[in-house]
Amino acid sequence: MTNMEDSSVKFLSKVFDLLNDGDVFDSSDKCDSEKSMIDFRHPSELKKLIPFSLTDNIETQHDDDEIEKLCRDVIKFSVKTNNRNCHNQLFGGLNFYGLGAEWMTSALNTSQYTYEMAPVFTLIEEAVVNMSLQLFGFKNGDGILCPGGSTSNMYGIHTARQSKYPETRLKGNPEGLVIFTSEDAHYSILKGATFLGIGTKNLIAVKTNESGQMDVDDLEMKINDSIKNNLKPFLVNATCGTTVLGAFDDLNKIADVCERYNLWLHVDACLGGSAIFSRKHKHLLNGCERANSISWNPHKTMGVPLQCSLFMINQKGILHECNSSSATYLFQQDKFYDTSYDTGDKSLSCGRKVDAFKFWIMFKKHGMIGFEAMIDNAFEKASYFADQVKSREGFELVVPIQYTSICFYYVPEYMRKQEQRDETWWKGMSKVTAFIKEQMVMNGNLMLGYSPLASKNLGNFFRMVVTCQPLATYESMDFVLNEIEKIARKFEFHDHF
Numbered sequence: 001m002t003n004m005e006d007s008s009v010k011f012l013s014k015v016f017d018l019l020n021d022g023d024v025f026d027s028s029d030k031c032d033s034e035k036s037m038i039d040f041r042h043p044s045e046l047k048k049l050i051p052f053s054l055t056d057n058i059e060t061q062h063d064d065d066e067i068e069k070l071c072r073d074v075i076k077f078s079v080k081t082n083n084r085n086c087h088n089q090l091f092g093g094l095n096f097y098g099l100g101a102e103w104m105t106s107a108l109n110t111s112q113y114t115y116e117m118a119p120v121f122t123l124i125e126e127a128v129v130n131m132s133l134q135l136f137g138f139k140n141g142d143g144i145l146c147p148g149g150s151t152s153n154m155y156g157i158h159t160a161r162q163s164k165y166p167e168t169r170l171k172g173n174p175e176g177l178v179i180f181t182s183e184d185a186h187y188s189i190l191k192g193a194t195f196l197g198i199g200t201k202n203l204i205a206v207k208t209n210e211s212g213q214m215d216v217d218d219l220e221m222k223i224n225d226s227i228k229n230n231l232k233p234f235l236v237n238a239t240c241g242t243t244v245l246g247a248f249d250d251l252n253k254i255a256d257v258c259e260r261y262n263l264w265l266h267v268d269a270c271l272g273g274s275a276i277f278s279r280k281h282k283h284l285l286n287g288c289e290r291a292n293s294i295s296w297n298p299h300k301t302m303g304v305p306l307q308c309s310l311f312m313i314n315q316k317g318i319l320h321e322c323n324s325s326s327a328t329y330l331f332q333q334d335k336f337y338d339t340s341y342d343t344g345d346k347s348l349s350c351g352r353k354v355d356a357f358k359f360w361i362m363f364k365k366h367g368m369i370g371f372e373a374m375i376d377n378a379f380e381k382a383s384y385f386a387d388q389v390k391s392r393e394g395f396e397l398v399v400p401i402q403y404t405s406i407c408f409y410y411v412p413e414y415m416r417k418q419e420q421r422d423e424t425w426w427k428g429m430s431k432v433t434a435f436i437k438e439q440m441v442m443n444g445n446l447m448l449g450y451s452p453l454a455s456k457n458l459g460n461f462f463r464m465v466v467t468c469q470p471l472a473t474y475e476s477m478d479f480v481l482n483e484i485e486k487i488a489r490k491f492e493f494h495d496h497f
């Protein structure tokens with residue numbers, strides 16, 4: 001029997017057709033108001049449409065036609081994130097060369113701990129890490145691909161603690177460790193502090209300015225206070241591209257403070273790190289070469305398929321020092337090859353999915369020039385979108401744009417007339433934003449995130465995210481605002497909001 005006669009192999013080629021039929025690969029330039037990216041159903045309804053349970057009818061074996069029907073339904077009711085009107089998250093569409101490599105990775109189904117199990121992928125990871133270290137200016141660094149930015153940030157806390165308090169590995173946390181991060185930083189820093197036993201009360205929030213950048217004077221004051229209180233500050237987390245406003249902290253100023261107080265500087269560049277590819281925009285990351293460690297998610301703006309996240313450290317050896325456990329069944333020292341290529345012992349996990357290959361293939365295909373063009377296009381279209389927000393009646397920017405995310409309100413006509421923006425006004429604004437979002441999802445042709453921002457006393461506003469994939473166009477930017485206007489016209493918001 002040839003492979004293709006085996007029905008499970010035939011199923012694989014069928015999967016491609018199902019995805020294709022289901023508009024998963026839709027990358028047309030046109031914004032189609034009728035084209036659905038989601039057929040949203042509430043859980044109770046969805047449970048009736050797909051037989052989810054694995055505990056009912058456990059004796060049943062489905063034939064291939066039934067399996068095909070299940071797969072069609074999974075595609076039908078899933079969000080088509082590659083649709084060009086999907087701006088809901090910090091990731092969006094994906095690059096098809098990256099997707100091809102992701103499929104190959106899954107098919108080869110290996111784990112990136114030892115050279116013998118992943119010879120090619122070990123060298124690919126090394127190449128991706130080296131390229132990234134060079135881009136961010138780490139001269140003698142090391143790095144590893146992690147399952148997501150939250151984990152990369154956790155690596156930042158973990159390695160900082162190892163560097164400043166190496167005895168922790170043996171004895172556990174010393175009393176009084178404290179970390180500083182801005183009030184607009186990603187919540188993964190909080191999770192990391194919890195996970196590593198630092199304690200949430202020992203994560204000190206530093207104020208941000210109106211644009212969401214860390215107030216460095218407040219940072220220094222809080223470091224001094226902690227020293228006076230006999231605490232042990234060891235780490236400052238700066239953010240390049242905050243999750244909501246897209247703000248970039250001033251790395252040089254923060255690095256000066258860290259040097260004065262001998263603190264580890266970790267930079268969460270999960271979102272904004274991709275600006276490094278653009279000669280025009282990489283100044284946003286000025287000073288990153290002075291950091292001790294950096295997290296970066298090419299799976300966000302760049303459109304590398306989920307997940308692709310790098311943790312980089314400007315020092316060799318520490319990753320190994322804090323994570324090595326020298327499992328003798330895996331990392332034998334009497335192997336027949338150079339065991340320094342068994343990189344798994346510097347990772348927190350044992351089995352580790354290969355996440356570098358998809359980025360490597362994309363780099364081989366597009367090169368620096370191609371990546372730069374993609375990033376510049378995302379910035380340019382985001383800036384066009386912001387200009388449209390400023391010029392269209394009823395739309396307002398929350399803050400001037402700093403990256404490729406645009407935060408804005410749609411203010412209904414009756415609310416525009418109200419001079420005082422009091423509590424009732426903001427409550428109304430929050431409801432309007434949430435309502436418009438609901439309508440978008442029910443129409444199924446546009447998805448945009450929204451958020452309040454407690455640190456700025458702001459109620460709900462939209463966060464429009466422009467990524468590199470599919471390539472944003474002026475039309476795709478106009479489409480978003482036109483659709484919001486359509487919803488507003490249809491529902492004629494009145495003061496009951």
Ligand SMILES: Cc1ncc(COP(=O)(O)O)c(C=O)c1O
Pocket residue numbers: 090147148149150151153186188239241242243268270271297309
């Ligand atoms: C600034 C920032 N850092 C870290 C993360 C966490 O990344 P991940 O979702 O890959 O865990 C995010 C996610 O949105 C983020 O915006």
